[in-house]
Amino acid sequence: MNKLQAMEVFVQVVDAGGFTRAAESMQLPKATVSTLVQGLEQALEVKLLHRTTRHVSVTADGAAYYERCLRILSDVREAEESLSRNRANPSGRLRVDVSSGIANDILLPALSDFFVRYPDIRLDLGIGDRPVDLIEEGVDCAIRGGNLPDSALIARRVGVLHFVTCATPGYLNQHGRPTHPNDLSSHRCINYFSTKTGKIYDWDFIRGDEVINIAAPACLAVNDSTAYLTAGMQGLGLMQMSSFMVDQMVAAGKLEIVLPDWTSTPLPINVVYPQNRHLSAKVRVFVEWVADLFLTHPFLQLQRP
Template sequence: MAMDRFQAMRVFVRVVDASSFSRAADSLGMPRTTVTIIIQQLEATLQVRLLNRTTRRISLTPDGASYYEHCIHILGEVEEAEASFRDAAKGPRGRLRIDVPSTIGRQILIPKLYDFHERYPEVELAIGMSDRHVDLVREAVDCVIRGGVLADSTLVARRIASFKVITCASPKYLERHGVPTCIEDLSHHVAVNYFSSRTGRIIDWDFLVDGQSIPVKMKSEVSVNDGEAYVECALQGFGLTQVARFMAHKYLESGQLIEVLPQLSPSPIPISVAYLQNRHLSPKVRAFVDWVSELFSSCPMLSGVDTHPDACSSLPLKAPSNTLRQEIDQMNLVGAL
């Protein structure tokens, strides 16, 4: 029976951990002979020897070592599933480690984080903020927020937003190089490029033309792999950038950045919260996924449409000033904001 098999796994793991049949039997509250019989039956069922036995010690065989690792994994999964139901009435609790891109963390997540704490005070948060690829298993991370299409089949992903992307530059850059009005003009411009932390590859720009995504390779004088550094380089006048509108909104408002090519919007970037398949029953992970989905859905700017974030108190955006509108009019960029 299935439960007998689980019992055999638990007994086997306990014997290995205790390095003794007698100590394992004592800790399990079983007669030593029962423990011995269970191990013998398990070896007979598997048709392999799991343990080398001498009068002084026991040790794992190669097959035993492999089976032990499988048992640890299976029993851990069972324990986590059982704990999730056992603790459901008490609410989510324990340490939750998440990782988010630095800009999303600082501008969207952190300003609202105390709301999560008030809802789930028994959850201890450990938040990593970086734009690098994170190995959830090796780094013991419970869930991540990431942009783009997630290709990792070991993760369960839930889309929570879609960021509108705009092309923009500083007035200083546009005064020196002019305002591009079509894709062909870009061959006379330079960009701040962004490269992947994982592969080192420069990420191509793209524009939507008649519903089709058109990739464009841009020349650059500087490339970075951090969202905030990317925007800062644009502010300094290094070149054109393609950036999520929520990252640029305050600079658009102040006139430090100006949108160009508004008729050729880049493809929206999907944003997902992702977690390992074996974490889907964890109350703390489920609580965070539901909360962050609610947070992102409450802000119109994160819906992928070109709208002001009036309903998102963490991302206030005032109407552009008359002075700024005059500057934009002079550059034939009416309606860019």
């Protein structure tokens, strides 16, 4: 027995004053209405209605139960209506964590569109390359680049990071242009290290079947993608940088790509959130918006043209 349906039928029988009228108003067979009320009485082990051939009346227990049913059904309708409104017009505080590069180059320039669509959401954007503990720090979701070791998170892949090796024209004029990854041993490089572990990331190069991993000789190491780009733009050395962050500088002649025949391993971009946390309407619409945003970006989309 569907107890909620049985409660709705019972209330309708009381309001209509009989089974026939209740069945007509609910567009159910009279036998179904009678069976549901009888099943409710059997489950409760009380008599809810006095029945005669001409009249139906409520017992004392039935009257008390009727009042309870009204409140329960009202709460259910209110919850459904609230959820429906939230889906159409999600609202409230949304805490999102994202790397500085994606925040400054991708999200912030596009957020006006997000707020036009969802004006009742207040976005708290944590910006930085430090990996946060979503549950401990109360973060609803995060946008992360790279492979995810944390199995406690649900991930939706929304894009891919592609990398190029580049430097300023001034640096290349002074130090020369590498023609092979092994040439980096005689160059100044800018390294990136993990905020969490302090580990310096190797540079990797792929050309056909050749794969080379290099611990690049560094004059500087940083742990923030925006600072990494700033250091490279100052001519401090070669850098291996996300394509989306350097595209405009390359087009303007402020940076030059080196070793163009060599690529680096692309890294996935995921929106992640805790698996034990209800995916609210505000998180859902943000994830969908980010996925659409990345889908149209030439350097982040999952399938590049």
